Structures are given as structure tokens and as C-alpha cells.
Amino acid sequence: MTPRDAADAGGGRWSDLDRPPLDETALRRGLVREGSLWSGLDVVQRTGSTNSDLVAAAGSGRAGEGAVLVAEEQTTGRGRLDRRWTAPPRSGLFFSVLLTPGEVPVTRWGWLPLLTGVAVATGLSRAAGVDTALKWPNDLLVTVGGEERKAGGILAERAGESAVVVGVGVNVSLRAEELPVPQAGSLALAGAVSTDRDTLLRSVLRSLEDWYGRWREAGGDPVGSGLQETYAAGCATLGRTVRAELPGDRSLVGEAVAVDGDGRLVIATEEGVQEPVGAGDIVHLRPA
Template structure:
């Protein structure tokens, strides 16, 4: 082996000097997830990128096959809903996108970000041993212990679905090992701060992708029917928004306030307003107004690709 110049050795040492945040093992992940007959057809891990969604969407436009996964150890221009920008220290979270081409009616594709939320929350509960909840439409919430540096209900993840080529790119961002000092906004949290029994990103990523494959396969087998696939029922059961007074900040700058009473057949949030009308909301930013705990946040930002 040719010895490296001192400057290269220093660079590599600095890159992996944070032993509490080791790099992902791309080869092991491919062996576990990319198999004949499986949904996942390719898995790439890159050291850094602007946005995994943007990169994978470009590949989709050039003919990428369904089931491609792109993971970044660091994102410099991660995007969330409403064009929010988010960043985190290298290897402190999971930042990845998947490409799907559903063979169901396009009218039912709106369920995909909710499906990804159910799959992610389920996997995190089982693998990390923490209670998770969903904030409509695409946020992953946890409740950290009262003695934690980030106590109360906090957002640890977000999901962004975008049309790309003939399919959809779904990006998922999760705060895994962020400390209180590293949180991007006061309402954010991390799995570590919520008391997760593991912050090893390899098994967490495998669990989320396997859960996503199961839910997506069942949803497609039911021709995208959210009732037959139990997606609507499961999402509602885990949705922290239902039963609360909320303000929906709608496109165009208007607001709608009411009690969140249901998730309808199109995945929309149904609000019961003060004048007795039940109004479905298909897009917008939801602010929880009635706290379940004193720490309940009034708003949020998004760790999303």
C-alpha cells in the first residue's frame, strides 16, 4: 500500500474523528436490502450533497428504475415543505430519498407521504424503542423525557414527496444523534434526546426501508385503497394532530382554525370550524394550538431532504 502524504492522513483523520458518528456501511446495507424480487434495486451512499431529493429526481428524469435509494452523510441544501432550508452536522442523522413508480391511480398518490410517515414512525418505535406520533401531513414527533435537554413533544423527522419522471421521489430526514446545542430550531429534537435505545444509523435505516417496502407493497396490492390497506386507519391512530385545536396556514396567505376531527379518504385533514362546517385541508402548514403538555410547540421547522 502506498503511504499517504501527511496532509491526506490528517484530512481522513478529521473526517472520521467523531467516533460517536461512524459512517454508514454502504456494502452491508446493499446486501441487506437489495435482493432479487425486492422493491429496492439500488442503494448509494454519498459523503455529501445539496439535496438527495434533487439528485434522485435528476436520475429519475434520465430513466432511473423504481426502487433506487440515495443516502447522504451530509446535506448542505436540504429542503422541506414551503422551501424551508435545513442542515445538520455530518452523520448526525439519516438523510435519504427513494424513487417509486406506483402502479395505482394517480389520484391516490397523495397518500404516499402519509404512507412514508406511518412506515417511518412504526420502524422507529420498534427499533429505537421510543413512542412516535405523526403531525399532519408529514412530520415525525417524539416526546422526550422531562429531564431531557429537549423535553416535551419535539419534531425529529420530516418527509417531502415530489413528482419526478414517471414516478415520485420521497425524501426522509431524521435527527438521530443531535445534541441540544445542535438542534436547528427550539421545537426540534432527536432520537438520542428522546432516549432511543440505539442511535446506530445502519439498523435504523434498514428498519425504515423494510417498513416502507412492506407498507408500499400492501398499498399497491390494495390498488392504492387506503381503507383496504389499513393505511388510513393506521395513520389516524398515530396522528397527534387529531383531536386538537389547530390553525391551518393555507396557500395564498389565508388561515383556517378549527378542531382536527378526521383524515378523509384522500388523506386530507378535516377541520370542524366554529361555525359548524367540516372543512377538508389538502395543503398547508398546521400549527397545534391546544397543547397536550406544557412543552407542546407552537410551530416547527423540518429536517427534510
């Protein structure tokens, strides 16, 4: 019996041959190099939340800008407003990055999750051949059987005064019977030409490095960096009638017409008022 056969028999790391483990050594060799944003990359087999782990590492001085933490499985992965994100081991990309955009005014840091959305969508389009749309403020959408479905999400959290941890979760090889809810999707179900997670992760992180570099060089200016225009072009929310559910049982119904310079969604109501809504103000955003 080969070592792999033994692992299969015991339910080990190769127990699902359709979902091989990430190659940490190859990922480091391809991404962590002189002049790169990425200063370190670690892959853990299982953790509660890569965001929580990286925030803690930043707080204790164990991680600096460009640190990447990837998990094969997250047991308490979180989305916006502490919503839970679960998936089978090695079925997706679950990772967090630590960024310290010190030269960018803090008032523009709210663009980081939107920037990450653009970078992830671009990276996945290149490597998986899947058209990924963005649902404001932090969801990644793919088309499965002619229907838009959520295949991923982004969560940004402050790590002290000078850093931000951005977490990404993407369903890669999730099968129909494994979907947590019927409205969920995955790259595989969307017809991806590749579900090789090593290739996908490299493509996404290189895209994120590129967009983050442009944004920093522009001092965080979403117009000068091209970020605002690119986000709007890929945002499936714009042009649709939506209902924004706000705290205090308030709601706002209208057409999503723009994403403004602060990254807020501008909703045009029937009364002719254009009202911007920030990601931190919204509980749910649904089709009206």
C-alpha cells in the same frame, strides 16, 4: 499511528467517533436482493439534496423504481414549501427513494408521504425503541422532557409522469447544543435505545417496503390497505384544536377530527362546518 488515528487528526470521515459512517456494502447486502423493492442503494458523503439528485437521475434514466440514495450530509436539504433542513454530518438519516406506483390511480398518490410517515414511525419504534408520532401532513415527532418536538420530515416530489421521489430526514444523534431551533428534537434526546444508523435505516426501509406493498396491492385504497386507520392512530394532530394558515392570509381554526380518504385533514370549525384541507393548500398548521 493507525489509519483511523490519522483520519481523526485530519478531521476525516472518522473524526467524530460517536457518528461512524454508514456501511454501504452491508446495507446493500441486507436490502438489495432478488424479490425486494429495493433495486439499488448508494451512499454519498455530501450532496445538496438527495431528492433533487434522485429526481434528476430518474429523469435521465439512471434510476428506476426502488433506487435509494443516502447522504451522510445534505447542504441544501428541503422540506415542504422549500423550507431548509440542515444537520451536522452523520448526525441523522437523510435519504430518498424512487417509487413508480403505476397500477395505483394518480389521485391516490397523495397518500405516499403519509404512508412513508407510518413506515418511518414503525421502523424507528422497532429499532430505536422511541415512540414516534405523526404531525399532519409530513412531520415526525418525538417526546423530549415531556414536550413534543420535531425530529424529522418527509417530502414527496413528482419525477416525471410515472414516478415519485420521497425524501426522509430524521435527526438521530443530534445533541441539544446542535439543535437548529429549540422546538427540534432527535432520537438520542428522546432516549433511543439505539442510534446505530445502519440498523435504523434497514428497519425503516423494510417497513417502507412492507407498507408500500400493501398499499399497491390494494390499488392505493387507504382503507383496504389499513393505511388510513394506522395513520389516524399515530397522528398527534387529531383531536386537537389547530389553526390552518392558508394562502392569501386566510386561516381556519377548529378541531382536527379526521384524515379523509384523500389524505386531507378535516377541520371542524365552531360554526359546525367540517372543512377538508389538503397538504398543498396549507402554509402552516399550528396549535390554536
